Amino acid sequence: MSNLFRELEWRGLVYDATEGLSDALDRERVTAYIGFDPTASSLHVGSLMTVMPLARLQRFGHHAIAVVGGGTGMIGDPSGKSQERVLLSSEQVAANVAGVRRQLEQFLDFEVASNPARIVDNADWLGTIDVLSFLRDTGKHFTVNYMLQKESVNRRLESEEGISYTEFSYLVLQAYDFLQLFDRYGCTLQMGGSDQWGNITAGIDLIRKLRARKVHGLVWPLMKTASGAKFGKTEAGTVWLDPQRTSPFRFYQFWLNTDDQAASAYLKSFTFLDRSSIEELDSVTRSAPEKREAQRVLAREVTSMVHGRDLAARAEHASAVLFGEDIATLSASDVLSVFEDVPATDLAADLFESSGFGIVDLVAQVQLAPSKAEARRLVQSGGVYVNNRRVTDPHLRVTRADAIEGRLFVLRKGQKQNHVVRLA
């Protein structure tokens, strides 16, 4: 069995790890877990950063446990947060847990006989324990001094807002999770992003104190874009895995738009491509960056993994048409299939009869712009296109004669944001 540790290492995914972890991974089949916060009902591309190591772990023959934080989600992890979180209702948490769980299932293999994956909800134990036992049996092993030293807590102590007792306790809950997983499943490794290091070591310390066993932790660096911005957000907001929230087309586009500097790291983090393939792509990026070969492969791989081969191929085709050919030469049905993922609005055909529909009103109407003033500004600055042709006159009236086959328009804002208007 080749070593998971070295695999993660060349992929740039080892930021910190406990002593002896690499040896342990060499020696035995390890049971490891990663926690997922149910802060929303869908995972987003940032979550892939966490999902992938778990999937890799399983591919390397170890036992993977995904823990969905139905219990801890009721509290909120202060790590990496500068502000107190708004609490989610228990209904929200339950709904989110269900959504996240469903998505996690597609990345893990529950059928393999040797090391089937497992998904558990920490509400199973956190939801039933009583306060007194918790404080006596677990709380007793944490000094406040120790907790105050944790970066996640410390940073908040220095902030104006402070930290509530609720979030302060989070660390102990996560440590308790690790203990439970150790007891129930023999779990001896917890992984996570580097912001989790404090929470992970707390669990390690707890197990050492209570069970006299040395268990391990590993964290990877937090993913940032080359420009240092947070990963996974675009102008349109978070990029979700749920196709209802982020269409496969936009998902594909997100990855295709990766900048050159980040492409290599993304390939390493988000695909299963092997080292030589990735190095090959790196060299293509260096010699012919305008081909964006690395980005294309990245987008294809990740989209296929999340949405399947077919949808990925369609997104790829749609991209080619959209940014290459002239839409006006396509048939209405081709346009519709290419723009299947793009938001669409149905408008009554007679609105486009005679004098037609004012372009500013149309842009505002389909909400490509939040207000008419904004729509007007867009047009004046040259950011609006009808069927791929730029419109600059805010007084332009769009009529039915301009529609593709008299049936539809493709409105575009900027270079990428399309909107289909169907005449009904």
Added chain:
RNA sequence: GGCGAGGUAGCGAAGCGGUCAAACGCAGCAGACUGUAAAUCUGUCGCCCUAGCGGCUUCGAAGGUUCGAGUCCUUCCCUCGCCA
């Protein structure tokens, strides 16, 4: 409870009673340049229209002074700090 500081647009932060829809920075949006990249540069960035030295609604809330208030007064709410 006492004392002090403060609440201005998505965020940060200016703002001698008039020329304040409100400087500046960030974020956002668009344009140029490109490779659907990065960086850079330009414009824009409350809402409405008949697009103008136009109308309307904003500066924690409510009242008041004034010809005129983000700017002054009163009360209230909230935040932060120090002391009890």
